[in-house]
Amino acid sequence: MSLDYNIFCFNVESIPELEVINELAAAKGKIANISFRINPNVGAHTHANITTGLAENKFGISMQDMGHVIEVALEMKNVKFIGLHFHIGSQILDMGDFVALCNRVNELQDKLEAHRIRIEHINVGGGLGIDYKHPNRQAIPDFKDYFSTYAEHLKLRSYQTLHFELGRAITGQCGSLISQVLYVKQGANKKFAILDAGMTDLIRPALYQAYHKIENITSEDAVEAYDVVGPICESSDVFGKAIDLNKVKRGDLIALRSAGAYGEIMASSYNCRELPQGYTSDELV
Ligand SMILES: Cc1ncc(COP(=O)(O)O)c(C=O)c1O
Incomplete structure (x- = not known):
C-alpha cells in the first residue's frame, strides 16, 4: 500500500508538514508519494472570491519557493515527489485562462527538467464553468473545447499522466x-x-x-x-x-x-x- 499526499501550503523555512509525513512514513516502513500544490500566479476571469491561482491568494506554494521545497523533498528518504498540482479558480468560461495555466506549467516543467527533475503526475485542477443563465440550453458544458485546449497547449511528457478535478461542470446542472x-x-x-x-x-x-x-x-x-x-x-x-x-x-x-x-x-x-x-x-x- 502506498501513502499519497498532496502538500497544500506550508511555512517554507522549516516545512514541518513534509517532515511529519517523512517521519510517519518512516515509522511505518513506507514511502509516501507526494505532490505539491503550486500557486502559478495565473488569474482567471471569474468572481474574485473564487479565484485561487493568483500570488495574492492563500492557496499553494509560491513559484519562488517551489524549487527549494522540491529539493528538500528529494533529500528525504521516506517521501517520493511524484506530482505537481494546480487549480486557478472556478466558474471559468474563458479558455484563455486555461491556456495561461498551460503556459505556466510548461515554463515550470522546462525549469525542473533543466535540473533533471522528473514529474510523473500533472494535476491541473478543475474550474470549467457552466451556464447559470440558461441551464437548459447547454446543460452539458463544452468539454471538447476544454480538453482540446489542454491537448493543444500543455506540453505533456510521454511518461506523464494528466489529472483533472472538474466539479461544477459535471454536477452543477444536475x-x-x-x-x-x-x-x-x-x-x-x-x-x-x-x-x-x-x-x-x-x-x-x-x-x-x-x-x-x-x-x-x-x-x-x-x-x-x-x-x-x-x-x-x-x-x-x-x-x-x-x-x-x-x-x-x-x-x-x-x-x-x-x-x-x-x-x-x-x-x-x-x-x-x-x-x-x-x-x-x-x-x-
Ligand atoms: C483543488 C480543487 N480542485 C478542483 C476543484 C473543483 O473546481 P470546479 O468545481 O470549479 O471544477 C476545487 C474547488 O474548489 C478545488 O479547490
Whole structure:
C-alpha cells in the first residue's frame, strides 16, 4: 500500500508538514508519494472570491519557493515527489485562462527538467464553468473545447499522466433547490416572495452575488417581478432581485436551478436551521 499526499501550503523555512509525513512514513516502513500544490500566479476571469491561482491568494506554494521545497523533498528518504498540482479558480468560461495555466506549467516543467527533475503526475485542477443563465440550453458544458485546449497547449511528457478535478461542470446542472413560498409580501415599492429555503441551503448568491435561474414551477399565471428572498434575519439572504416569475402565491414551489454543485455541500445550520434534504428524481416520484 502506498501513502499519497498532496502538500497544500506550508511555512517554507522549516516545512514541518513534509517532515511529519517523512517521519510517519518512516515509522511505518513506507514511502509516501507526494505532490505539491503550486500557486502559478495565473488569474482567471471569474468572481474574485473564487479565484485561487493568483500570488495574492492563500492557496499553494509560491513559484519562488517551489524549487527549494522540491529539493528538500528529494533529500528525504521516506517521501517520493511524484506530482505537481494546480487549480486557478472556478466558474471559468474563458479558455484563455486555461491556456495561461498551460503556459505556466510548461515554463515550470522546462525549469525542473533543466535540473533533471522528473514529474510523473500533472494535476491541473478543475474550474470549467457552466451556464447559470440558461441551464437548459447547454446543460452539458463544452468539454471538447476544454480538453482540446489542454491537448493543444500543455506540453505533456510521454511518461506523464494528466489529472483533472472538474466539479461544477459535471454536477452543477444536475440539481435544483426546490423550495416553497411562505409568504408574498408587498413592500413599499416591490413585492417579495419569501421562501422556506434560505442562504443556509444555497449560499452562493449571498457569498458571491452568484446568479441562479429561479422558476415558479406551480403557477402558470401572468409574470410579475419579485425579490426572491429567504426567511433568515440577514439582509444578504436574497436569491435574486426583480426576478420575473409566474404570479406567486403562498405554497407555490420555486426551483432554484443549477444547484447541483456548491449547493447542499455548502449548506449550514446557521440560525439553528435544519440542513436541506437531498433527493434523487426517482425518490420524488
Ligand atoms: C483543488 C480543487 N480542485 C478542483 C476543484 C473543483 O473546481 P470546479 O468545481 O470549479 O471544477 C476545487 C474547488 O474548489 C478545488 O479547490
